[in-house]
Amino acid sequence: MRLREAGEIAFLGALRQALAGGGPSVRVGPGDDAAVVDCPPGRSLVVSCDAAVEGRHFRRAWFSEPEIGARAVRSALSDLAAMGACPAAALLTLIVSPDEEVALAQALVEGAGAAAAELGAPLVGGETVGSAGPLTLDVLVAGFVRSGRELRRSGAQPQDVVAVSGTLGDSAAGLAALTAGLTGPEAEAVVRRYKVPEPRLALGALLTDCEGVHAAIDVSDGLLQDAGHVAEQSGVAIELFAEALPLSPAARVVARELGLDPLAWALSGGEDFELLITVSGPEYGRVQHRARRDCGIELLAIGQVSDGQGVSVRRLDGTSGQLPSTPGWDHFRCG
């Protein structure tokens, strides 16, 4: 049955059944005028929203419907990770043609709901709107952070170490592998990183408890662009070391198969959703140790903060070889 025939009320009723309705802190879940969530004491509210548009952020050919919903939620939650917030709730606005099947919308919401529940942000409500435009999911996430300990983009200080979690460029490698139709274990590994991003929530929360962490951002637009946000908002310069950027073995293999330079993916690919942080030098080792011990996440030093402005990339091998250069993600220019 199509949405046009089922009507919104029937659809919402079905959705309500599909949603878990939250955990112990959810006082009012889906179905009322708004959702109500308990605030833990000593915490501040953290809110963000993130939209995924068909053709720009996903293609139906590459994703099942639950995967589309889940990816939208996972991407949105990365913003909470970048602030060091613990997720508390999510809302989903689904903008969908009335000519679509009810089953499609239900599968989208079920995928979103499952991912949200898994990551601690129960889907407590949302909105469905019929529209002739492309299928669009706008995800709102709310969480809480210890008041005054939120991670900011604006606190980087000269002499800070610039570090990043995990590996960079895998998501772009996955997109390239999908586009080229590559198969094999390495292609599957990076495709999975593209399709199922992992917001670094535990790491973000841990960092709010570490001394010396001065700035943080999630790598969503691409390393160069996101480092640029930190540099600009902190009033500092950031130098990145090309050879230090963490590339996964899978991304290297996929790049070789495609005859491409994986460094371009690491610098500009975006949607890795790793955390980029700046940490005071004397504290960096301790932070790195705690990330490994408490979250099982490797932090790697990839650059340094200094007086000045802008982002530059240095080749440590002393060559002045041309860096692969592409702009980061721009919602108006690219796609």
Add this chain to the structure above:
Amino acid sequence: MRLREAGEIAFLGALRQALAGGGPSVRVGPGDDAAVVDCPPGRSLVVSCDAAVEGRHFRRAWFSEPEIGARAVRSALSDLAAMGACPAAALLTLIVSPDEEVALAQALVEGAGAAAAELGAPLVGGETVGSAGPLTLDVLVAGFVRSGRELRRSGAQPQDVVAVSGTLGDSAAGLAALTAGLTGPEAEAVVRRYKVPEPRLALGALLTDCEGVHAAIDVSDGLLQDAGHVAEQSGVAIELFAEALPLSPAARVVARELGLDPLAWALSGGEDFELLITVSGPEYGRVQHRARRDCGIELLAIGQVSDGQGVSVRRLDGTSGQLPSTPGWDHFRCG
């Protein structure tokens, strides 16, 4: 300049300047990965989202760009009013064609930001996405309510008085007046109700402090449909009295000019954003008095709750005349 040429970063920079950035409770405003807002003690978080799509919820011919932004925010805040929450912050997701002018997007955001600031929910962030579809604004609102005192749809009890604030049907009358090109003071009055909805935030907050208020909803889909939500979620029947429904003098005049029955607007028009509540009989007079004294708002008794299910409308004059019947707003079926 078009958005495609300006790029997202330039656009976001301009937006940041346009936004007030919040009040004293906003720790982190626009420009970081997420916004951070202080939580008042003893309060629960209330969150909701509401989308406005060009061609379905507004037409550019009838609204200036700031009015479109303001209306989206005002409509969204009505959900907080219906829960009795005080607004704290708003986020705007703007889904807009890259071929639109930067000035259009800025005017939308400025209108949204001004309305949000006026109503106590500073615009603390958002998201812009290029899309070929219709211009769409998705507004997320967050507020706080005294824990355990939130107004629910589900608490109506048999013998409760059903009451509504203000007048009903004006928004539909305004839409009809715009469509027909009516002029004159009455048409202007209802057009204003359509274009500049007034979320009943002060009344909602007051009701959380009143004994005997068992259920509340905002009249957004139309009285019949919204009363139906309360009846269904409370497991009760609601009877409405046709002659008791509050029609404004302006709506009556416009209806007469158009040869229409204003009762249809009151029953099914929607988007009045008045509050529909059920109150225990013995407390009703006190609640009505406080609404008048503290908020300057008239509550009118329009029906009664009883055992059973569904919503019915009785003509008090004893006739069994046919009621004007139209369905309430349905995001998939109508528009």
